[in-house]
Amino acid sequence: xxSLERFEExxxxxxxxxxxxxxxxxxxxxxxxxxxxxxxxxAYRRLDPASPPPALKAWLFTVLYRKCLDAVRRxxxxxxxxxxxxxxxxxxxxxxxxxxxxxxxxxVLSEGVLGILGEKExxxxxxxxxxxxxxxxxxxxxxxxxxxxxxxxxxxxxxxxAWMEKDHVPLPTR
Amino acid sequence: MFRCRLAEFxxxxxxxxxxxxxVLRRHMERCPRCTERLLSRAEARDWLIQDDEVExxxxxxxxxxxxxxxDVAAAGLGMPALRPVWxxxxxxxxxxxxxxxxxxxxxxLGHGSVSTTSQALLRFRVNSLTVGGEPAAAVVIQPPEPxxxxxxxxxxxxxx
Numbered sequence: 001x002x003s004l005e006r007f008e009e010x011x012x013x014x015x016x017x018x019x020x021x022x023x024x025x026x027x028x029x030x031x032x033x034x035x036x037x038x039x040x041x042x043a044y045r046r047l048d049p050a051s052p053p054p055a056l057k058a059w060l061f062t063v064l065y066r067k068c069l070d071a072v073r074r075x076x077x078x079x080x081x082x083x084x085x086x087x088x089x090x091x092x093x094x095x096x097x098x099x100x101x102x103x104x105x106x107x108v109l110s111e112g113v114l115g116i117l118g119e120k121e122x123x124x125x126x127x128x129x130x131x132x133x134x135x136x137x138x139x140x141x142x143x144x145x146x147x148x149x150x151x152x153x154x155x156x157x158x159x160x161x162a163w164m165e166k167d168h169v170p171l172p173t174r
Numbered sequence: 175m176f177r178c179r180l181a182e183f184x185x186x187x188x189x190x191x192x193x194x195x196x197v198l199r200r201h202m203e204r205c206p207r208c209t210e211r212l213l214s215r216a217e218a219r220d221w222l223i224q225d226d227e228v229e230x231x232x233x234x235x236x237x238x239x240x241x242x243x244x245d246v247a248a249a250g251l252g253m254p255a256l257r258p259v260w261x262x263x264x265x266x267x268x269x270x271x272x273x274x275x276x277x278x279x280x281x282x283l284g285h286g287s288v289s290t291t292s293q294a295l296l297r298f299r300v301n302s303l304t305v306g307g308e309p310a311a312a313v314v315i316q317p318p319e320p321x322x323x324x325x326x327x328x329x330x331x332x333x334x
Contacts, residue, residue, distance in 0.1 A: 004242065004243065004246065007242070008239060011235070011238070011239070015230075015235060016225040016226070016228050017225050019228045019230075020222075020223050020224060020225050020228050023223045023228065024222050024223050033231070033234055036238070037234075037237070037238050037241060040238055041238075041241055041242055041245060044242050044245070044246075045245070125218055125222070128215070128218070129215045129218035129219045129222055130218075130219055130222045130224065145191065145192070146195075147191045147192045147194070147195030148191045148195075150195050150198055150199070151185075151191050151194045151195055154185070154198050154202060154212070156213075157212040157213040157218070158211065158212060158213075160213045160221070161211055161212055161213045161217075162211075164213075
């Protein structure tokens with residue numbers, strides 16, 4: 001099996017978590033796809049598929065986060081608005097709308113919630129809540145001190161909770 | 175209640191992250207009242223997109239594979255490039271080799287490139303020369319031997 005085939009196996013294993021993380025950080029599909037494509041291209045150049053690093057997923061997330069930041073800078077430079085997914089999206093302003101049933105629902109609702117957080121806070125929240133990484137592991141991905149991660153995580157959790165209490169929005173049910 | 179407000183105030187105003195971290199660990203994450211005001215892991219998970227919710231575009235991942243194959247073909251390599259640590263090591267080694275070669279060349283050739291006359295002038299200057307009280311002309315000759323300088327004096331007595 002050559003190195004490209006080995007790498008394609010790695011891609012198959014990690015493409016869903018990578019895309020989910022990119023969507024949670026960037027909030028729109030187009031930027032998330034760009035970031036994922038760049039991240040895997042870079043990963044192929046730097047990785048030896050025959051002997052991958054021990055914490056391969058964390059290493060991939062590090063690369064992906066850098067590409068997400070690049071995507072954010074590109075977006076800010078071109079002043080693009082966040083685009084909705086191409087599926088039919090529900091009206092986000094409908095007061096009775098509480099339960100996201102599809103990805104598009106979640107993206108639309110997430111715009112309001114996650115829109116109050118910065119990219120770093122969104123990444124930390126994703127890694128802490130979804131991937132269940134410890135603060136030290138998250139600090140390794142972000143190349144910062146665990147104390148910094150704790151502070152950002154605290155602020156993210158407080159902001160969302162305060163937003164929910166202010167708007168009296170109950171949690172979406174699965 | 176006072177402690178909660180004090181802790182909240184300190185987290186906002188303390189400039190150093192380690193100090194804020196200390197307040198968070200000592201109070202905010204232990205006090206039941208304060209932790210109630212924080213989003214829990216389970217609550218956060220409900221807002222975040224999960225792996226099984228990612229709807230794959232059937233064209234996207236094949237496009238990523240094609241992009242990688244194109245990069246490989248363009249680079250002409252079937253293997254991934256050197257890891258960054260080895261790239262840096264190669265760059266440092268290359269720089270040291272070039273610097274060493276440049277220094278050696280300068281030592282070997284730096285003074286030899288000067289013409290014989292110029293070199294003699296650099297090493298010797300005969301401001302005035304007299305023989306028997308009469309002025310004489312001097313020619314400085316620098317043979318290849320580095321430590322030898324010949325000064326040829328041309329004197330014609332005025333009586334001749």
